[in-house]
């Protein structure tokens with residue numbers, strides 16, 4: 134059963150309202166179909182960090198390993214969600230470093246066989262087939278990663294972002310790298326508008342880095 138707190142309920146209602154417009158609904162449907170088709174045909178393992186594509190753990194934008202370490206220190210075992218996980222490569226690296234201290238969930242729009250392989254090896258525990266703005270969380274997470282993933286590709290970044298915040302445990306962190314959305318200002322605006330009594334902005338996306346890191350207080 135999904136849980137619906139106020140933030141998630143209100144985001145979901147905004148999505149339902151937007152989808153009442155037939156053209157928007159059709160465009161959304163097509164985008165999801167397209168993403169599903171890409172997931173069916175690609176394994177995404179090319180996104181292993183390289184100098185040219187410094188995503189994930191070794192990227193200069195931020196160090197996910199450090200965030201995991203901080204959260205484990207605070208909470209013991211932690212739940213991590215990758216919102217638009219691709220092949221789930223990030224979890225291979227985290228699993229070999231942190232093992233049973235993390236429970237990993239990968240959200241993807243379509244079935245990606247390599248994710249299932251990683252589920253068998255234990256690097257991933259759960260797979261959710263869903264869309265960043267339309268999914269309904271069933272549990273809360275201590276860390277939500279979206280690196281070139283759902284928050285980057287969704288048609289409704291503000292709604293997806295609101296759901297991300299709603300799905301965080303108190304003390305939870307989202308690590309978000311959805312470059313173009315931040316650049317076009319929608320994320321910046323939401324981040325600036327966050328209630329500072331409830332959210333601490335650990336890293337604000339600036340000219341040198343697209344990454345946003347926020348802590349739910």
Ligand SMILES: C[S@@+](CC[C@H](N)C(=O)[O-])C[C@H]1O[C@@H](n2cnc3c(N)ncnc32)[C@H](O)[C@@H]1O
Pocket residue numbers: 168172177180188216217218219220221222240241242243263264265266279280281282283284286287288
């Ligand atoms: C480029 S891939 C991999 C991204 C992954 N974080 C990486 O760097 O390897 C993009 C992923 O985003 C997911 N995705 C695309 N559009 C999405 C959407 N609207 N909502 C959620 N996930 C989406 C796809 O299912 C795929 O898993």
